[in-house]
Every structure is written in C-alpha cells, then in structure tokens.
Amino acid sequence: MMGWLARAATGIVSTIVEALEELRIHRGRVLLSLIGVAVAVCALTTVVGAGAIAEQAGRETSERFGGRPATVSMSVSTGSGMPDNETVAAAWQTTLDRHGIEYASRSGYGTLTVQFADGAVPVPVQVVDPDYGLMHRVRLAEGTWFTERDADRLAPAVIVNEAFWDRLGRPALSTHPTVEIVGSQPITGVITGVTPAQSEWDSEPTAFMLTDSFLPLQPVTPDPMMGAYMPSYEMWIPDGSADELLMSVDQAFEAELGEGATVDGWRSDYAAQEGDPFLPLKLMVIGVAVVILLLGALGLLTIALVTVRGRIREIGIRRSFGATAGRVFFSVLMETVVGTFVAGVVGVGVAIALVRSPLMGMALGGAEVQDMPGFPVEAALIGIGAAVAVGALAGLLPALGAVRVKVIDAIRF
Amino acid sequence: MTLVEARGVGRTVELPDGRPLTILSGVDLTVSEGDRVSIVGRSGSGKSTLLNLLGLLDAPTEGELAFLGHDVRRIRSGARDRLRGSEVGFVFQQFNLLPGRTALENVQTPLLYSGGREFWRRERIARDMLERVGLGERLTTKPERLSGGEQQRVAIARALVRKPRLILADEPTGALDLETGAEVMSLIEAVAAETGAALVTITHDATIAARSNRHFLLRGGRLETADAAGASSAVEADVAEAAA
Structure with missing residues (x-):
C-alpha cells in the first residue's frame, strides 16, 4: 500500500x-x-x-433612503384627527421596550425660518431621533451625529448640509457656530455637524434636528400651509424575523394607543423588494x-x-x-x-x-x-x-x- | 538470459492507396544479455522497422515477438512503455537531444519516467553518467554548443542512464567522422560491457559492423545470418550500387 x-x-x-x-x-x-x-x-x-x-x-x-435591512416604518392616525405627539411617543416607547427593540427613530419633516446674513430663509428640516443616523447610514463631512445628550441642550443641536454651511461662510465647528432660528420665540441653534452634498443639485439649505428639540419650536396651531408635524415611526429589526415582528409591533402599538387608533406598518428597506x-x-x-x-x-x-x-x-x-x-x-x-x-x-x-x-x-x-x-x-x-x-x-x-x-x-x- | 526472441516476425503497413506493403517477413532473431549484434542492409531493407520492433516502439503484424519472455502483443500499452523505459536504451543517428536543455537535463530526461529513488536522485545519477562518458566539464552546455561527437556522447549517456539491458543503436556513427565514430562505438561497447547489456547496432559502416560478434544482413525484409566478411561485403556492394 x-x-x-x-x-x-x-x-x-x-x-x-x-x-x-x-x-x-x-x-x-x-x-x-x-x-x-x-x-x-x-x-x-x-x-x-x-x-x-x-x-x-x-x-x-x-x-440611506430606506434604512438598513430590516427597517420598518409605521404611521399613526385616529378617526377623530391627529393623536397627541406625546401620547404617541409614550405608546411607541412602551411598544419598543416590550419587544426589546434597540434601534428606533421618529422621522418627520418640518420647516424652520433661519436668519442668514442676507435675510431670513425657510429651511426644510428633517426631524429625527439619534438612532436615525446609524439606521440610515447618515454620513457627515464635518462634526458628529446627534447623541442622546443633545436633546438636553438649551441651544438645540442642528446638523446642516453643505449649502447651509456655505451660506454661513463655512465656520469651523470647533468654534461652535450658532444659527438664529426666527419665529414667535426666536432661538439660537448650535451647528454640530455638516452633511456632504448629495449631488450638484443639492444647493438649497436643509438641516437635521432632533425631535425633542424640534417639537417645542412648533406653533400650537399648525401652519395651514405646511400642515401639522406628522412623524413616521421607524425601527431597525433583525431581517430574518422582520415580518412576524412587524405584525406583532403593529398590533401592540395600536393597542397601546387605544380605541380608534390605526397603525400602518411597512418595510421601507431595499431588501423588502421581491428578488x-x-x-x-x-x-x-x-x-x-x-x-x-x-x-x-x-x-x-x-x-x-x-x-x-x-x-x-x-x-x-x-x-x-x-x-x-x-x-x-x-x-x-x-x-x-x-x-x-x-x-x-x-x-x-x-x-x-x-x-x-x-x-x-x-x-x-x-x-x-x-x-x-x-x-x-x-x-x-x-x-x-x-x-x-x-x-x-x-x-x-x-x-x-x-x-x-x-x-x-x-x-x- | 534471453532478452528478445523473434519467431517468424513480419511487419506490413498499409499504403495511402490501401495496398499493403510488407517491410519485414519471417524474421527469426534471439538477443541475449551481453550480445553484440550488428545488422546491415540497404536503405529501405527494413532495418529501422526491425529496431523499432525490438525496442517495443512497434508491434509485429505476424509472427511471435517476446521481450523478457512476454509476448509483446499481450503487454498493455502503458506497461510496454514502462518496460521500454527501464529495459531499452536508444541511440539515434541524429542524436535526438532535446533542444534548449543542457546536457545534464537531457540525461535526466529518462529518469523523470522512473519511479522511486532514481527519480529523486536523478541529478546525481545523470552527473555520474556524463562524467563516465567524459563530459563532466560540459554539464550545463546545451546541445547546440556541443560538437557532433559530444552530442552523441550525451545521447549515449541518456540511453544508458537507466542501465537498460538492451541497447539499440540506429546508425550511431552515421553523422560522425570516422575517428569520432570509432571513439563513440568504443564508448558504447565499454558502458554496455559494464552492465552486461546487449548491443544491437544497425549500420552502413563495415568497420562498425565488424566490431560485433554476431552479424546479420537484412535483404528485402528478410533477415539472414552472415559472418563479418559477408556483412562487410554486403555493405560495400550497397555503397557501390548507391554510387553507381
């Protein structure tokens, strides 16, 4: 052998x-x-x-658009009109805690009027929670993304795009540049980060702001032109059990909100597509x-x-x-x-x-x-x-x- | 010990037009260890065909041919190749050295096909063999830079490096001058004598044929026994006819 x-x-x-x-x-x-x-x-x-x-x-x-797999978005409505934001936020938090979901963020859009050197300009603002940055792979050209502690700032943290930063003269973030947000109660915001331009057409100022910083700036009576601030509720959950978890969270969230509330949940990430x-x-x-x-x-x-x-x-x-x-x-x-x-x-x-x-x-x-x-x-x-x-x-x-x-x-x- | 035994061996090939051509017929020949056999004959008499049969490069179409007692037609192709590699050494008229390889690499070639120790020690064995044929100083020289005599000595070293029991030399001095031819033949005979190998030489040269102790004449595909003088006169007649 x-x-x-x-x-x-x-x-x-x-x-x-x-x-x-x-x-x-x-x-x-x-x-x-x-x-x-x-x-x-x-x-x-x-x-x-x-x-x-x-x-x-x-x-x-x-x-960046739809979130990492599996990102679930939920919208809330009631038969008698918009539910109170604080009530929904509390129900949302309870639902997240019950399901042990670690990463979640509210995401909505609003407008703030910002005082630039050449005048006050309405600036579209994406209103999010700190986890949004990780869930949507938000890149920053300068500075850092929001942390939980940013919600406690007296001068709210603002992350602006390059067009916004350009209009301010690109001040160094180490100098803690501020921006004047005008309205019924003028307030000063601190720029903590800058997002890079997405394309050559990304030339108008936009910004990110934390939900907890943005909500106090909202007028009690919503602007009839812009409508009320209506966030969607996003969570980042394991891809394998996304469908079961989505159903369970949907039902739990709806039950937490009480009679008459409707919760619509859907997967917004690319992996949810067929094939x-x-x-x-x-x-x-x-x-x-x-x-x-x-x-x-x-x-x-x-x-x-x-x-x-x-x-x-x-x-x-x-x-x-x-x-x-x-x-x-x-x-x-x-x-x-x-x-x-x-x-x-x-x-x-x-x-x-x-x-x-x-x-x-x-x-x-x-x-x-x-x-x-x-x-x-x-x-x-x-x-x-x-x-x-x-x-x-x-x-x-x-x-x-x-x-x-x-x-x-x-x-x- | 009998190495090759041919009984009524014949070889017929088919011509392109389909007609058969008999090259050899009724050949009887026995070659034993230590034999010195010369075969002379005119061009086209079937000398090379006989050598190919003896060297297991070809198989007869009639008669019986046994190599070391085994009927060659019953030996499978691969086994026949291996038997040829270990027991037969060829020396060609045109040397047939592998171009681009050094003398040492040429002599190592047969050892690539032997298993075990011979393969692993091939460089040492080839070096010793080249020293034995007087080319110890030309180990790394390529054939293109060697003289005809040196090339034939490399070919001899290559043919004998596996210590075959049968050496088949096809016009080994045909491409050499008289003096170098005699030296080369002396070398082949000396190395063959060391190992007790049989030497079968095909030649046109009467002096080369005369060095053997058994002489054969191939005429019209038939092998006839001859003495040294007969072989010599046959060669001379052949040369004279060619000159005329």
Whole structure:
C-alpha cells in the first residue's frame, strides 16, 4: 500500500517537475501565451471585485433612503384627527421596550425660518431621533451625529448640509457656530455637524434636528400651509424575523394607543423588494467576465495547439525513453494548467492592487461607502479557479493531440 | 538470459492507396544479455522497422515477438512503455537531444519516467553518467554548443542512464567522422560491457559492423545470418550500387 502511494506521489511530482521544466525552457512562448490569460483573469477578478464595491455602494445608497435591512416604518392616525405627539411617543416607547427593540427613530419633516446674513430663509428640516443616523447610514463631512445628550441642550443641536454651511461662510465647528432660528420665540441653534452634498443639485439649505428639540419650536396651531408635524415611526429589526415582528409591533402599538387608533406598518428597506435588486448588475458583471475569459482561453488554445505541433519530435523522444501515453497527456495538460495557475495568481494580484487603488474607489462611488468591503475572497478564488479551468480546457486538445503522436514517425519528424 | 526472441516476425503497413506493403517477413532473431549484434542492409531493407520492433516502439503484424519472455502483443500499452523505459536504451543517428536543455537535463530526461529513488536522485545519477562518458566539464552546455561527437556522447549517456539491458543503436556513427565514430562505438561497447547489456547496432559502416560478434544482413525484409566478411561485403556492394 505504502509502495503504491509512494509511486503515485513520485508520478505526480515528476509530472509537475516535467511541466515546470517545460515552462522554463519555453518561457518566452509561455509568457506570451499567458499574458492573455493573466490579463483576462485580472479583468475578470477586477470586474467581480469592483462589482462587489459597486454593489455595496448601491446598497448603502439604498439604505440611506430606506434604512438598513430590516427597517420598518409605521404611521399613526385616529378617526377623530391627529393623536397627541406625546401620547404617541409614550405608546411607541412602551411598544419598543416590550419587544426589546434597540434601534428606533421618529422621522418627520418640518420647516424652520433661519436668519442668514442676507435675510431670513425657510429651511426644510428633517426631524429625527439619534438612532436615525446609524439606521440610515447618515454620513457627515464635518462634526458628529446627534447623541442622546443633545436633546438636553438649551441651544438645540442642528446638523446642516453643505449649502447651509456655505451660506454661513463655512465656520469651523470647533468654534461652535450658532444659527438664529426666527419665529414667535426666536432661538439660537448650535451647528454640530455638516452633511456632504448629495449631488450638484443639492444647493438649497436643509438641516437635521432632533425631535425633542424640534417639537417645542412648533406653533400650537399648525401652519395651514405646511400642515401639522406628522412623524413616521421607524425601527431597525433583525431581517430574518422582520415580518412576524412587524405584525406583532403593529398590533401592540395600536393597542397601546387605544380605541380608534390605526397603525400602518411597512418595510421601507431595499431588501423588502421581491428578488435581488442587484441581480441585473451581477448578471452583467458575470457576462462581461465570461466573455473576457473566453477570449483569453481562445488565444491560449491557439498557441498551445501550434506549440504541440512543433513538439512532435520531442514527444516522440520522450515516448522512446519510457513516457507512457497517459504521462504525455498529463504532462502537456499540466504545462498549461501550471502556467495558467501562475498567470491566475499574477492576474488576481494585479486585480487586488487595482480594486484597492483610490482611483478605482472613487470611480465606483467607493468614497461614499462606509463599510468598504475587503477584496472579495470569492473573486480571487473565481479568478484562480477560472485560470486553472481555462488551462485545463485549453490544454485538453493539445494533450489529446500529443497522445496521438506516433512514436516512430515523431522521432523521424 | 534471453532478452528478445523473434519467431517468424513480419511487419506490413498499409499504403495511402490501401495496398499493403510488407517491410519485414519471417524474421527469426534471439538477443541475449551481453550480445553484440550488428545488422546491415540497404536503405529501405527494413532495418529501422526491425529496431523499432525490438525496442517495443512497434508491434509485429505476424509472427511471435517476446521481450523478457512476454509476448509483446499481450503487454498493455502503458506497461510496454514502462518496460521500454527501464529495459531499452536508444541511440539515434541524429542524436535526438532535446533542444534548449543542457546536457545534464537531457540525461535526466529518462529518469523523470522512473519511479522511486532514481527519480529523486536523478541529478546525481545523470552527473555520474556524463562524467563516465567524459563530459563532466560540459554539464550545463546545451546541445547546440556541443560538437557532433559530444552530442552523441550525451545521447549515449541518456540511453544508458537507466542501465537498460538492451541497447539499440540506429546508425550511431552515421553523422560522425570516422575517428569520432570509432571513439563513440568504443564508448558504447565499454558502458554496455559494464552492465552486461546487449548491443544491437544497425549500420552502413563495415568497420562498425565488424566490431560485433554476431552479424546479420537484412535483404528485402528478410533477415539472414552472415559472418563479418559477408556483412562487410554486403555493405560495400550497397555503397557501390548507391554510387553507381
């Protein structure tokens, strides 16, 4: 048994040694043929790796709008009109506590009139709780997001967008810049953070403010033009049990609010959509990669076939010295497999360097990605696996051709 | 010990137009360890075909051919290849060295196909063999930079590196001058004598043929026993006819 194993191991090692020797002898030709494979593998791996970053960028953009999976939004209404905000907030908190839900935020919109140097301007304000920043991946260009303690400030914390900050002259946040909020009771707010511009059209001032800071600024009688402040109630719950939890929270919240109240809950995150929203992108990426690889394989196959024709005499000589047909087959096959494996490793290495380069990150929207994914291991494995598969496929025909060589004719070739 | 035994061996091939062409017929030959056999004959008489049959590169279409007592037609292809690798060493007229490889790498080639210790110790064995044929100083030289005689010595080292029991030399001096040819033959005979291997030489050269102790003449695909003088005159007649 051991003797058989030793012979088998020697056979494998000697085949690899022979393949490596052939690669060394024909390194010029091998290098030329493998450049195509290395480039193809590099392109394939880069596309797959870059696709993962692009997908993450797309996912995070979706999460900024709809929240992370699974984010549930709820709206509250009663038959006799709007429920009292404090009553709803208390019922909401009780419901959250009962279900052990850790991350939740109210989210609504309002307007504040802000005094700029060139006059008072109505500014749209998104009114949220501290958890909103984590739930919606809110990015800040400057400063920090709200904390629970910000609700206790006498001068409410305000997080403004870049357009807002620009109109103030971009003061350093370390100087605690303030802003005058005018109304029936003028108040001074402190700017604690700045959100980056979302696009070139993001040119009007907007702001975030905590719900607990915003509500006291609201007039007792709502503005007939703007309507009353009507928040939705959001919570971030485990994706796996989202549907069951949503139903349970919905019922509990409604019961807590009492007779006549209606709670409508729905999932607002992208993962709630049917199917994989990134499937078209993935399919496109895979399609491009396969075409690239096939082109590389075609080039390799052509060179390998031509090479074997030029090596008929050598194969005949080897056969005369005891190389079996099987040995010649595996030897020729191993040459391309070993070669493409090395080309695959090189291609993957270059792909990793490319995908990790800052330039590529910017091109893929990587600058906006918070949780930048590492280079996907599956992309590297796919790259090397594809290289080996291409080597095996491209080596198969030449190997079969090599086996068919007639030793006597080959020696006289 | 009998290495090869041919009884009524023939070889027929099919021509492109479908007609059969008989190259060899009714060949009877026994080669034992230590034999020195020379086979002479005109071009196209079937010398190389006979050598291919003896060296397990080809199989007869008629008759019986046994190698170490085994009917070669019953030995499976892979086993025949392995048997050839371990028991037969070829020396070709055109040397057939692998281009681009050094002398040492060329001599190591047969050892790639032997299992166990020979494979793992292939460099040492090949180095010793090259030193034995007087090329210890040319180990890393590629064939393109070796003289004809040196190339044939590398080929001899390669043919004998696995210590085969049968050495088949196909016009081993055909590409060499007279003096170098004689040196090469002396070397083959000396190395064969060390291991007790049989040496079968196909040649057009009467002096080379005369070095053997058994002489055969191939005429029209039939093998005839001849003495040294007969073999020599047959070669001379062949040369004269070719010149005319």
